[in-house]
Amino acid sequence: xxxxxxRQALGALLIAxxxxxxxxxxxxHFQPAEPVIPEGVPRVPAANGALEGxxxxxxxxxxxxxxxxxxxxxRGRWLLVNFWATWCGPCMEEIPLLIRAQxxxxxRGLQVLGVAMDESDAVRKAVSEMGFNYxxxxxDEAVLTAMESLGNSLGAIxxxxxxxxxxxxxxxxxxxxxATKLQTLLNRFLPASG
Amino acid sequence: MxxxxxxxxxxxxxxxxxxxxxxxxxxxxxxxxxxxxxLLPVDQAFQFQGARREGGALKLQWTVAPGYYLYRxxxxxxxxxxxxxxxxPLQLPKGEGKQDPEFGAVEIYRGQLLAHIxxxxxxxxxxxxxxxxQGCADIGVCYPPQTKLVAVP
Numbered sequence: 011x012x013x014x015x016x017r018q019a020l021g022a023l024l025i026a027x028x029x030x031x032x033x034x035x036x037x038x039h040f041q042p043a044e045p046v047i048p049e050g051v052p053r054v055p056a057a058n059g060a061l062e063g064x065x066x067x068x069x070x071x072x073x074x075x076x077x078x079x080x081x082x083x084x085r086g087r088w089l090l091v092n093f094w095a096t097w098c099g100p101c102m103e104e105i106p107l108l109i110r111a112q113x114x115x116x117x118r119g120l121q122v123l124g125v126a127m128d129e130s131d132a133v134r135k136a137v138s139e140m141g142f143n144y145x146x147x148x149x150d151e152a153v154l155t156a157m158e159s160l161g162n163s164l165g166a167i168x169x170x171x172x173x174x175x176x177x178x179x180x181x182x183x184x185x186x187x188x189a190t191k192l193q194t195l196l197n198r199f200l201p202a203s204g
Numbered sequence: 205m206x207x208x209x210x211x212x213x214x215x216x217x218x219x220x221x222x223x224x225x226x227x228x229x230x231x232x233x234x235x236x237x238x239x240x241x242x243l244l245p246v247d248q249a250f251q252f253q254g255a256r257r258e259g260g261a262l263k264l265q266w267t268v269a270p271g272y273y274l275y276r277x278x279x280x281x282x283x284x285x286x287x288x289x290x291x292x293p294l295q296l297p298k299g300e301g302k303q304d305p306e307f308g309a310v311e312i313y314r315g316q317l318l319a320h321i322x323x324x325x326x327x328x329x330x331x332x333x334x335x336x337x338q339g340c341a342d343i344g345v346c347y348p349p350q351t352k353l354v355a356v357p
Binding site: 095097098099100101102103127150154164165166167168169184185186 | 243245246278304305306307338340341343344345346347348349
């Protein structure tokens, strides 16, 4: 009886070892490599978290018709400013999520605003093909300047900023936002219903 | 066969395994997923080392920092001056294959990248080249396309 038990225990242990090894391999193989900051190179914070809680600076970027638009035009809404470009894979991946968020959370006061660092024609095509349901601004230097004043000195994207109805910066995020993170973020700040 | 080694041995081995796993995994398995808490400035992530003339060709070199990559299809070189001069196409080595969720199968470069442009004997050398490239970090952020004007030595 006990010999049978010990064989069962050893069998279970063997399975556990194989599973752990497999899990370990999967974790090592699929986890993205973390960028290494060489010695002597300053670490640049991806987003200036000190801006959270501060009033958003005025930012002016042209829309697709070439008309200058100010962030303050959307004061009174929860403004989710998403910096993106058609040449940026991680940016394009999260756009369907933002479209869905605008559609489902607009009644809670959410206003998504895309700001593209790109050519107007490429942006117009993407906006049409992907069915954007939120406004998009576009530019190059103006977008870099806007990002810098909103806490991103690297110019890397995607970069997302949540600004409250009072014009105060609530949250900054460098890198892609997945569905769970976006939902958590919106639940944290937005009122339960519109 | 004694009954006791089975359970006790399993228990001991399980304990040892639990203790050993973190060491085996180093700092990757139990560490939170890397976040873009700090990134390199673009010119450190993709160090462009300029152009040099060597063996009947113009050589262009980049050093890409670990954790970053350049897209092959975003590498472009054109003559800036004199404006009407044209060059042979840029020759690039085979890159690493990457299945990009957005762009499909693409080629990327990591580490050292050496590209060259063959020079024809009867064509004058350009004075300045316009070099354009763009890349991303593995953690999922991309840098804007860079354009450098480089003097041809």
